[in-house]
Amino acid sequence: MTHSEQVRRPAGKRERLATAAARVLHEQGVEQTTLADIARAADVPVGNVYYYFKTKNDLVGAAIDAHAQSLQSMIGALDALPTPQERLKALLDGWIGQRELTARYGCPTGTLASELDKRADGLDRAIAQVIGALIDWAEQQFRAMGRDDAHELAVALVAAYQGISLLTNTLRDPELMATEGRRLARWIDSLA
Structure with a gap:
């Protein structure tokens, strides 16, 4: 998933x-991030944070909502493309376009999901819904391509992205993502 929607300043x-x-949270991690860090990044006095969010978990929940909104915006733009293959390959292009950011911090949604999985506060289920929405959208694209195995293909696509995001971040090598993106584009073409 991309940071492009998150860069604009609401x-x-x-x-x-x-x-x-x-x-x-993407750049520093959940445990290392303070409310003061977020307030500073938002250019909001730290005292105002509590007016909008009573706890850090409330703010993490709002970040998850921001990821969901970013995904919906991205899907809206992709859905304007004429064919499912073009939509899926444009998704890959977006991921490849974020490869430098991924090399530094990992996938914004996947990294957060991994961190929240270690906690017992239920936020892991909320971020799982965001990833599930991406899988559902990819499944729709594969189904539109006439594939009976659309769900399995969608899971494979998202799994490949999450795996290459982890390797790109771990090895700090953005070209890994570009190479895997090109391979996935050929794979999508082969399924048509």
Whole structure:
């Protein structure tokens, strides 16, 4: 998933805080991030954070919502393309376009999902829904290509992306993502 929707600066303080939370949590991790870090990134006085979010978990939940909104915006743009193959390959292009960011911090949604899985507060299920929405969208694309195995293909696509995101980040090598993206594009073409 991309940071492009998260880079724009929303007008309201609550929205700025949620957007900043998504970015800072991605860059620093959940446990290392303080409310003050997020307030500073959102250009909001730290005392105002509590007006909008009572706890850090509330702010993490808002960051998850920001990821979901970013995904929906991205899907809306992809759905404007004429064929499912073009939509899937444009998704890959978006991932490849974020390879430098991924090399530094990993996948924004996948990294957060991995961190939240270690906690017992239920936020892991909320981020899982975001990843599930991406799988569902990819499944629709494969189904539109006439594939009976659309669900399995969608899971394979997202799994490949998450795996290459982990390797790209671990090895700090953005070209790994570009190479895998090209391979996945050929794979999509072979399925038509």
